[in-house]
Amino acid sequence: MRPNGLDPSSILKRQIRRTLSGLWAERLSRAFWPFTTLALFCAAALGFGLQDVLPPLVSTWVALGSGVALLGLLALGLWRFSPPRRVNALDRLDRSLPARPLSALADAQAIGRDDPASGMVWQAHLRRMLAILATARPVPGDLRLARHDRFALRYVALTAFGLSLLFGAPSRITEATEIAQLPGRAEAVGLGPSWEAWAQPPSYTGRPSLYLNEVDRTVLQLPEGTRVTVRFYGQPGVMSVVESVSGRDEAEPEDMAQDFEITRTGRLSVRGPAGRDWEITMLEDQPPEVELIGMMERERGGQMRQDYRAEDDYGITGGSAEIALNLDAVDRRFGLAADPDPREPITLDLPMPVSGSRTDFTESLFGDMSQHPWANMPVTIALQVEDARGQMGETGPQEVTLPGRRFFDPMAAAVIELRRDILWSQENTARADQLMRAIAHRPEDAFRSDNAIPRFRSAQALLRASLDDGLNESTREELAQTLWDLAILLEEGDLADARERLRRAQERLDEAMRSGADPSEVQELMDELREALRDYMEEMAQQPRERGEAPPDGESMEITQDQIQELLDRIEELMEEGRMDEAAELMAQLNMLLENLEFVEGDGEGGPGNEAMEGLGDTLRDQQDLADDTFREFQEQFNRGAPDADGEGEPQGSDELAERQQALRDMLREQQLQPLPGEGTPEGDAALEALEDAQRAMEEAEEALRDGDTTGALDRQAEAMEALREGMRNMNEALAQDRRDRGEEGQQTGENGRDGSRDPLGRSLGGEIGTDDDMLQGEDTRRRAQELLDEIRRRSAELDRPDAELDYLRRLLDRF
Template sequence: MSTSPEADRKDALSALRWPLRLTWAGMLAEGLVQALWPLMTVTLLVLAALMMGLQDMVSVEVVWGVAVAAGLAWLVALGYALRRFRLPPRGPAMARLDRSLPGRPIQALLDDAVIGQNDVASMAVWQAHKARMAERAASARPVPADLRVARRDPYALRFVAVLAFGMALLFGSVLRVASVADMAPGGGALAQGPVWEGWAEPPRYTGKPTLYLNDLDGGPLSLPAGTLITLRFYGDVGALTLAETVSGRTADVPAASDPAQDFAVVQDGDIAIDGPGGRAWNVTMLPDTAPEVERLGDPEVSALGEMRLPFAARDDYGVEAGEARITLDLASVDRRYGLKVDPDPRPEVVVPLPTPISGDRADFEENLIEDFSKHPWANLPIEISLSVLDSAEQIGQTAPSQMILPGRRFFDPAAAAVIEMRRDLLWSKANAPRMAQVLRAVAYRPDEIFRSEVTALRLRDVIDRLEIHARYGLSDDVQEDLAEDMWNLAIELEEGVLADALERMRRAQDRLNEAIKNGASKEEIAELMDELRRATEEYLQQLQRQQAQQNEQNGDQQQQGQQGETMQMTQDDLQRMMDRIQELMEQGRMAEAEEALRQLQEMMENMRVTEGQQGQGGQSPGEQAMEGLSETLREQQGLSDQAFRDLQEQFNPGAQAGESQGNEGRNGGQGRGESHEGQNGQGQGQDQQQQGQNGQPGDQAQPGQGQQEGLAQRQQALRDELRRQQQNLPGQGTPEGRAARDALDRAGEAMDNAEDALRNNDLAEAIDNQSQAMEALREGMRSLGEAMAQQERQQQPGQGNTEQGGRANRDPLGREGESAEGGLSEGGRIGEGPDARDEARRLLDEIRRRSGETERPEAERDYLNRLLDRF
């Protein structure tokens, strides 16, 4: 059954009903916006001005003039709207909708065939065309309205009006619009009598809002001390008068009928406005109490002499600043030897107290962290007082309390003697002759005292300068120079500048022996034990490298023949011995600690490192793989650091070592990377030296090659080493082992991308890929550690590594794991243990101290401040 063409056309157009209506609505919106935007702009601007109360701040004449101008503008805008606005007809809406479709299908549906109506074939083609157009028309969507009027409003006045109206809604009041009616002739309070306005503005530091007194009914009113009261009287002079007792004014008091009244609240009292519409308030002043500060205990002193003094401060509105004042307690000084003479006058020491960078300063606890080791009063009795200041310039302070000014302690006898003479020099310049004699006695037999001839020569130079200047009197500059040289000399005597690992370890043992004899504190013992651990670890690494080289030269048979004659010890055994020594010292059992330290010294002197076979105390395959990955991660970190320094120098190509901000240079003398002069310079970087020492394949760029080409070759060598390590990974067949392999595959892919970027001289892209490689390496090491831990748990007793007991409380990287108390032992991250809060506070104190050092780069200080804001 066929339908007529007219019926088909109606069916097709009926499907366009809603798209056509919505398109027509959009055209209506366009017409309204384009016609009414001037009218809405004028209306919003007038409403914003009235809601903000601008009519109350100017004279009546100005208000009337603005009202006339606004009325004229509104009429002009209304005429513009009436002239521009027309209801859109249906035809243009259909034409707009038709233009949005390909082929103008709606117009095609409305067309009729003019010729060929009697030709069946022609009509069949025409009907097919109409069907195709109907299908296209069925997919029509409403055409969005174009509401842009930027061409007609080039200065964006409509946005200014919307912004002003928004501000009026936030900060104004709709009720103020009605005040315009009071200015009309014959109406309002102004024609009937005088009016007044008043404000109460508390001090800004209180954080309290300003009060509009006209909105407050009479009665009790509480205001902070120092609140500024502002009153304005309008109308006939004398119709309104003021009576108040809160300002305490007795002189220069203005007349009660003065139109402008300004005074501050300093006491309880009354404020009364007498006259038409007057009010009265009974004011209660809220006093601003002085700030308070107190010490929370004795200072904590680190092994290097840094003082950490806890204190608490509070104020009702917040502490503004604070300081600590330190003076010498001369009456408590043991006046012997160099302290017998009267001291040279020195000003008191004033250091600022730290305050929270963010948060509430009304009540807080902080720590004063300072290092007074180089001050002349270090380790002498002093008096210290803390004071804080609030925004009202009120001061709160503690009573002076006696204490010993913390300073660094020196355990080497020669270093202690030099430091004592330095103290005498800074105590009084008159001590110079006596100091020279004492130091000559100390240096009488330099071979028995000093470890190097350079140190002896430095002390002799100090003595000669002392004797020369003592004859003619020491100046302040010479005194300071000598004190600085003596301090550096004492540090060298105490710590040494030795590069040899064995000498460094012996030095650490000697310092610990002196600490045992001199009764060191727990903090000093912990610091010295950490130094001994580091020195021992460096010595073992050097000894292991030396042993490996000897084994390569002498052959494995000789090593295996000697292996049965030596005693093997793991690092865990050494760690347990040093932990035992520290425990004995902390318990006060110094004789036992000294004997244990002597045994450790003898053992280390006679020790040689051997590579034990599996089951004989040597490293397991998992430990060897973990150590190799750790070394690869360190090498990748060093390579990334060098690429970053090269990227910095691209923006400052003429910079030498350390000239660019944040660039430590690549001079080999600084031990960071390579020299500026190129691969063939005298200073080869530490990164390449370390590769050679660790047996990693390293590449040095040949003469003529670019810096990035050398980095690319080293990146390729590092990728080859990782590929070799992947072949020997344990944990095959376990989920953890598969996760480790997947992570290392990602690391290798990132290394390949980094190599390509380096060859293309794209350092930024190379650094990104190197960061991805390091993150993947860390993830692989974590998965490998989990696989090793799972394997150890599955082992039966007697089948595991003999070192398992020593490593039970450590992760595969050698770090301390969770303790029995549920926290983390020393060396791990902060956990839930009893000392976690103190550790977190120490970290915050260190961050806060570094953020206050102005010599640090601005970017680093911004980062530290963001950390403080977050935590």
């Protein structure tokens, strides 16, 4: 017996009802999916106008065939369909539960009915079945038809029907009755021809499409290249298009679909029932324009910068710059006298605005051409831009000098000239070998750095090994790279080594950030970075004085070791906290800061110390120019085979060089008579002694030039420049000691005791890094922001930078 006389079916009314609904859906879908699939295909064909592209007779037979097929599939579905009953729902629900409780509750106790213990067990069994029954949930119908519809035709039909509703003419589905009738009966039922037309402007114009059926205006202004689409429905030949805006051949009267592009101003007419006329005024797409702004400039490190402006009515999509050698303007002497080897023009992509409109903008093209054979030589530059329609705008070739790195050390400049000659022409290899053999005769006198001699001999051996068979392209590139590295070593000396150590320390620390180093490794790498950074800053402070460069004009930057230490401590703290992304960004900022360092020398703008340093710097630069001219005179003597050691056959140009040397010696004597910084101090006395040595070397160089001994003159001129550098270094130390005595400690403070120096981002270095006081104040923020954006773009183009820094720079460009 059932516990408490409950009917299980009364508990499961909702579950049974929903399960029964699922059975109906399941059996209907299995029986009628072929019929619904074909019906959807037919509706989609009508919506897309299949009846318009088929001949009337064919359309009639297709319609009749489709109708017969639909009736057959409908009959097949009715034959297969078996309506589900309540007992079917109970059985499916029972099968979905463990132990089939419905069947168990319908059973009766077969044995032990009179045994009370057996009856209690039976009642417990029924209660368990009722508990299971209470957990019953409706069983959904199985609507999976993959085993019946192996090619998923039902989904294809449904997709086609949906597209016909969106892009077709849904109202035309009702024309099925017209298709089913015999030709010529359309007028009898009141159905006539119709049309639709669209005007789609090019996407780059940003203008919307027009549905011409709903446009009330008779005069339209449409951009050049607008696509006009016209569709006719009904009897072919009843309606037509007459237009004079595309220049195409006259369309066939039977064409029910026509597409053409607007290329001129004219008239567009749809002829036939409910026809329309429009006067079309074409908005001509003007070609883009581009112009150069100013002359090509040399940026820090010898980088090229060329500003330009471009505009277009709808926007520039891209552009390029072509740089070609201006051979007619080249000074064809020495290594440039030979005809140059053929070399393709330099092609650079023009930078486009990262955000904002491209209809009218001003940008700057950056590029590092220092190692190119045409560096510091006359070239022509021509810009070309393109709009979305493919129209081109270009500038004429403009004559400029391709910027490159300048070398102030005489031997470095000579090595760079050898490198240029080898890259200029294969004919120069023998001449370059002779010059290198002359230099290698007494290398200890030619090179100040012992490390430079092995590199020079390596380059010489590489050149001599290729003299017989000629330099192939790969060997020439290898030799050019070797000579470039040698020139950098000669020019920068210890600074190159310090920069290399700093670069390696930064790369190792970046790798530790990416791989997750432990605290001991972090501490070791940070110590290594601090040491390399200290050496780099010390060498960098010495380089301007060694080259005789005056302090930078205008706003300059001063930074102390304590401020760098503060930034390094913050990076280390972030790494220890596991905030590697923030540490990497701060490291990239430190890299940008270091590369923009400019050390302020002297005792303030306009002071006597600065005037003396600037005067000596001018003298040193003039002496450098004179040494360059002397070396060219030596080359001419070498090419002519004229002797110079004993003075026989003295070249005419030596007298002029001697006069210039005498003028420089007199200038230096006058500068020694002026008040010099540090007089009476050990540093000042050392500076005066060095200047006297420089004057004595100049006098000996002058005598050697008058005797025609250009080799001896070059040696004495090198001694004079070295003595000038030594004197300037001692004077700078005297100025620094004077500032320390006054308690300035090298700091230049502004009003209210605030530090007046700024970092490369325009932030004050007097306060804490990251405070609100660091923001730009009282300056042209748009100008500073543009300068910063240009600097970020330039740095992001230098692929030899660490990956972490490049990633940070690119994220900055993506954001701003």
